Structures are given as C-alpha cells and as structure tokens.
Amino acid sequence: xxxxxxxxxxxxxxxxxxxxxxxxxxxxxxxxxxxxxxxxxxxxxxxxxxxxxxxxxxxxxxxxxxxxxxxxxxxxxxxxxxxxxxxxxxxxxxxxxxxxxxxxxxxxxxxxxxxxxxxxxxxxxxxxxxxxxxxxxxxxxxxxxxxxxxxxxxxxxxxxxxxxxxxxxxxxxxxxxxxxxxxxxxxxxxxxxxxxxxxxxxxxxxx
Numbered sequence: 001x002x003x004x005x006x007x008x009x010x011x012x013x014x015x016x017x018x019x020x021x022x023x024x025x026x027x028x029x030x031x032x033x034x035x036x037x038x039x040x041x042x043x044x045x046x047x048x049x050x051x052x053x054x055x056x057x058x059x060x061x062x063x064x065x066x067x068x069x070x071x072x073x074x075x076x077x078x079x080x081x082x083x084x085x086x087x088x089x090x091x092x093x094x095x096x097x098x099x100x101x102x103x104x105x106x107x108x109x110x111x112x113x114x115x116x117x118x119x120x121x122x123x124x125x126x127x128x129x130x131x132x133x134x135x136x137x138x139x140x141x142x143x144x145x146x147x148x149x150x151x152x153x154x155x156x157x158x159x160x161x162x163x164x165x166x167x168x169x170x171x172x173x174x175x176x177x178x179x180x181x182x183x184x185x186x187x188x189x190x191x192x193x194x195x196x197x198x199x200x201x202x203x204x205x206x207x
Contacts, residue, residue: 028132057178090196
C-alpha cells in the first residue's frame with residue numbers, strides 16, 4: 001500500500017463512527033465514559049488546528065509533513081520534500097494532489113469516515129470501541145472498523161490532562177502497521193482559504 005493510501009486508510013478507521021460486529025468485552029467505568037465524553041467535547045470545540053506530523057510504517061520508514069484542520073469538513077496534509085503530494089478535504093470529497101504533475105484523484109467524502117471527526121461534534125462513545133486503557137497520563141481507545149480497504153484496527157492516544165489527540169496506530173487488513181504522531185500543534189490559528197482548495201489548472205486522474 002502506497003503512503004497516501006495508508007494515510008487515508010488510517011484516517012478513515014481512526015475516526016469512524018459506524019457499527020460492526022466487534023464490541024468492547026467489558027463495561028466502561030463511569031470514569032472512562034466521562035473521560036471519553038470530555039475528549040469528544042474538547043476536540044469538538046477546536047475550530048482550527050495546525051501542526052506537524054510524523055508517519056512511521058511497518059518497516060520503520062519515516063515520513064514527515066504539516067497538517068491544517070478547520071471545522072467543519074476541511075483538512076490538508078502536506079508531505080515534506082522531496083514529496084510533492086498533498087491530501088485535501090474541501091467538504092465534498094478527499095483529494096490526493098500531485099503538485100509536480102498538477103493532477104489529482106478523489107475519494108468520495110462518504111467513503112472516508114474522517115468526515116465524522118471533521119464535523120461540528122465528535123462522539124467516540126458511539127464508535128466501535130473494543131479496548132480502553134489508561135496509563136502514564138494517556139488514554140488509548142482501540143477501534144475496529146470496516147473501511148474501504150477492509151477491516152482495520154486503530155489505537156487512538158489522547159493525553160488525559162490535555163485531552164488532545166497525540167497519536168494513532170493502525171493495523172491494516174494486510175497486517176502491516178502504521179503509526180501517525182502529531183506535534184508542534186497550535187490551535188485557533190487563521191488558515192489561508194487556499195490551503196483547502198484544488199488549483200483550477202489541476203487535471204483529474206485515476207490511481
């Protein structure tokens with residue numbers, strides 16, 4: 001799986017809120033339920049966010065870049081050079097842009113459950129949670145979801161003090177693993193409108 005598809009797969013599983021046959025094998029404690037509810041409310045209140053990301057694949061390969069998020073329904077991931085790729089959501093689909101070739105291809109918005117995270121409210125209590133653990137100031141929420149590529153397991157890591165998402169790790173249908181970390185994050189920053197757009201001269205292409 002190429003890098004851009006792995007990222008889209010990770011995003012889709014990490015924030016999916018659909019139902020499946022998988023379920024948590026124990027009842028959440030009232031404290032866990034409250035913390036998860038607080039995490040949802042906190043992240044729902046974040047209207048814009050910018051920062052850097054580090055992606056590590058199953059072979060130890062490392063990829064870095066910057067991301068930009070604006071609620072509702074806008075997000076952009078720009079890979080660092082020498083890559084010229086960028087992933088953009090403009091509200092009606094996810095687009096993979098190739099700035100060298102000046103081309104793009106699209107994923108339908110309703111096929112990428114990240115749309116649930118990009119909306120006005122987030123409710124992880126409605127996700128397909130199969131495990132919750134809290135340790136050393138972090139809460140890990142493990143989710144199983146059916147994505148466009150198959151069944152994926154994702155562990156989302158939040159700070160219990162900050163309530164911020166700091167990392168997610170996923171296991172792809174092939175068994176490969178991918179870890180995606182956020183850092184140098186700033187909230188409530190003004191983001192140029194052009195960051196969530198497709199240049200008029202770009203041409204659509206197939207994968």
